[in-house]
Amino acid sequence: MNPLLPKQYFVPDVEARAMPDGRLYLYGSFDISGSPDYCSHEYHVFSTDDPTLSRWTDHGISFQNTPESPGIPWKPGVRLYAPDAIYRDGKYYLYICGADSFEAVAVSDRPEGPFTDARPISGADGDSIDPSVFIDDDGQAYYLWGQFSLRGAKLCDDMCTLEPGSIRSGILTEQEHGFHEGASLRKRNGKYYIIYTDISRGKATCMSYAMADHPLGPYTRGGVIVDNMYCDPSTWNNHGSIEEYKGQWYVFYHRSSQNGNTCRRVCAEPITFNEDGTINEVPMTSQGAAAPFSAFEAIDASWACRMKGNCYILPAPAAETGTTPNEILTECGGGNWCGDWAEYRTIDFGTGARSCSICARGTGRILVKISGSDVPVCECSIDSPDAFTTYTAAVTGECTGLHTVWIVFEGRSMSLDSFRFHQ
Numbered sequence: 001m002n003p004l005l006p007k008q009y010f011v012p013d014v015e016a017r018a019m020p021d022g023r024l025y026l027y028g029s030f031d032i033s034g035s036p037d038y039c040s041h042e043y044h045v046f047s048t049d050d051p052t053l054s055r056w057t058d059h060g061i062s063f064q065n066t067p068e069s070p071g072i073p074w075k076p077g078v079r080l081y082a083p084d085a086i087y088r089d090g091k092y093y094l095y096i097c098g099a100d101s102f103e104a105v106a107v108s109d110r111p112e113g114p115f116t117d118a119r120p121i122s123g124a125d126g127d128s129i130d131p132s133v134f135i136d137d138d139g140q141a142y143y144l145w146g147q148f149s150l151r152g153a154k155l156c157d158d159m160c161t162l163e164p165g166s167i168r169s170g171i172l173t174e175q176e177h178g179f180h181e182g183a184s185l186r187k188r189n190g191k192y193y194i195i196y197t198d199i200s201r202g203k204a205t206c207m208s209y210a211m212a213d214h215p216l217g218p219y220t221r222g223g224v225i226v227d228n229m230y231c232d233p234s235t236w237n238n239h240g241s242i243e244e245y246k247g248q249w250y251v252f253y254h255r256s257s258q259n260g261n262t263c264r265r266v267c268a269e270p271i272t273f274n275e276d277g278t279i280n281e282v283p284m285t286s287q288g289a290a291a292p293f294s295a296f297e298a299i300d301a302s303w304a305c306r307m308k309g310n311c312y313i314l315p316a317p318a319a320e321t322g323t324t325p326n327e328i329l330t331e332c333g334g335g336n337w338c339g340d341w342a343e344y345r346t347i348d349f350g351t352g353a354r355s356c357s358i359c360a361r362g363t364g365r366i367l368v369k370i371s372g373s374d375v376p377v378c379e380c381s382i383d384s385p386d387a388f389t390t391y392t393a394a395v396t397g398e399c400t401g402l403h404t405v406w407i408v409f410e411g412r413s414m415s416l417d418s419f420r421f422h423q
Helices: none
Strands: 015-018 024-027 042-048 057-064 084-088 091-097 103-108 116-120 132-135 141-145 151-155 179-188 191-198 206-212 220-227 241-245 248-255 265-270 306-308 311-315 327-331 336-348 355-370 378-394 402-422
Touching: 015 084, 015 241, 015 248, 024 084, 057 091, 084 132, 091 132, 132 179, 141 179, 179 241, 191 220, 191 241, 220 248, 306 311, 311 336, 378 402
Parallel strands: none
Antiparallel strands: 015 024, 024 042, 042 057, 084 091, 091 103, 103 116, 132 141, 141 151, 179 191, 191 206, 206 220, 241 248, 248 265, 306 336, 311 327, 327 402, 336 402, 355 378, 355 402
């Protein structure tokens, strides 16, 4: 389901890599809940062998750069931005960048790290952010980096030096491709794909792609793969990659939460390629690579894939959750919710539902709508300003099969914990 990782982990900017051991690994930045800053001073690595991407192993801290433990000796204490990783000749290379534009690589004998002995990328260190590494079928390695205008070069065998004379600028640009940042290079059926953060829809919320016949271009703009607009009222950017795992290609991207630009989480959607190699745009979903949610099991409010208006996902107060992390859907400002909604895609109603239970607090009404109908299938009056209370109401009309569900709020200072349907 989306987000992929447990609720306490905020991992954006993910490069997904299928490694030689048969597992899929996630290498990303590491946001801190409640912090106004992008990223932190450490990286964590996660992996899975589950084809539904539902069960993940947390391998802990793989690299850090604190003043006390400076993994980047020439830039101690600088926050770590988006990484990439790759395997070559028995070694795993973690490519690192930081808040003041350093570029470096560290090495490990294991895909999960720890990664040590960081060295600067000669020719790119101090120039910009967001490294991407790629090894072609002939063994030649390539390195991409940059913001607003993408640069790239051949990478020498030492995996830390750019080949003199191979550096190319303007591979992607903001003017021609909508390129903002976050390039990621892959190859499929002889075509090269750069996945990147695209600002052409007004915010840097799109993950888009461009195609070429050579790793360093020229690249032709393709289109948007996924757009995280409406994942949070304050969402600003997106960043990720595509990867094939167990015969299925996925786009990995992030969503903001907590009504801020940070506190971003990794999500994934299956993608398809057309015969000409182009990629179809996919919507954000709650289910991700897993099967649709059963309507007859509790659906956590934090699994909303889109939200409109002032509602957003926030950690529930500790007094309400105890030691178990939980999140709720709430609204900023304490004002009226007049048609604000949260979307859940996709929910399986099977042969039909007779009633719906909603765990909420606040004062007003909650309407439940499903795809294919403009008329609510359920309405609950909520009158519990101080505590979450479960309300049940009848479902009207036919409610069978697979549907997108919208929870629509009409009231004041409302919050949603969960909901479910009954046969």
